């Protein structure tokens with residue numbers, strides 16, 4: 657077991673990719689704090705699934721975009737148990753064509769995705785520096801940290817910002833033995849894209865054709881990358897990104913030769 661006896665906080669761990677991360681970390685012996693903001697039932701369900709792996713777990717409600725709630729969460733958690741790994745996974749998207757982007761949608765995504773990651777990242781770093789035992793910070797970004805999707809410009813800007821947040825943190829925190837990396841996830845069918853899949857029927861099949869590995873990602877795929885970045889296997893990796901996106905970014909259109917329309 658790669659993470660036996662460690663403790664991880666996973667923001668947005670209650671469902672979707674965050675839940676997958678919690679379960680994969682738990683399979684490696686990691687104890688988990690499952691953060692959520694709106695759905696205690698799903699958080700409790702994830703906690704019991706995590707406990708089935710033979711580790712300890714509990715849920716903690718806090719809005720990552722609210723600094724005082726984040727500070728209180730770190731205070732309460734670290735009074736109870738240590739933390740070795742912090743996964744900043746909570747995120748939202750609001751689809752709007754660029755010409756129709758509202759200030760409200762801009763603020764909503766910036767506040768939760770980018771400022772929320774800063775809040776979590778800085779509190780994690782302060783704690784790890786105080787504790788003097790190093791630590792692992794992982795942010796769930798997206799392949800949109802490199803290339804945008806139509807009608808998801810603001811979301812892509814937040815993910816690109818998180819990539820630079822991770823690099824800046826990695827540079828300044830290396831001397832404290834703190835590794836900071838991102839997982840650039842590809843398409844995974846979760847609640848975040850339910851609306852998109854309703855708007856574009858057949859999206860799963862259409863996208864699967866142009867993804868070189870011909871399928872959407874799973875929450876387990878993302879969780880396994882998180883295990884690597886959380887474990888000592890990645891001790892020499894910092895300021896970096898693991899792309900877990902089925903190769904979607906290397907398809908520059910040339911697959912037209914081998915895939916029927």
Ligand SMILES: NC(=O)c1ccc[n+]([C@@H]2O[C@H](COP(=O)([O-])OP(=O)(O)OC[C@H]3O[C@@H](n4cnc5c(N)ncnc54)[C@H](OP(=O)(O)O)[C@@H]3O)[C@@H](O)[C@H]2O)c1
Nearest residue numbers: 668672673692693694695719720746747798841844846848
């Ligand atoms: N699914 C994809 O295709 C995809 C692709 C690339 C990257 N990602 C990234 O992966 C991460 C997880 O996405 P997902 O697909 O798993 O989404 P999801 O199924 O919609 O889950 C979102 C999670 O974030 C939590 N959350 C939302 N706002 C929060 C806030 N202000 N404070 C604390 N927690 C908050 C939710 O908690 P509640 O349950 O309490 O509401 C939930 O646990 C996001 O950062 C997303 O951008 C997803």
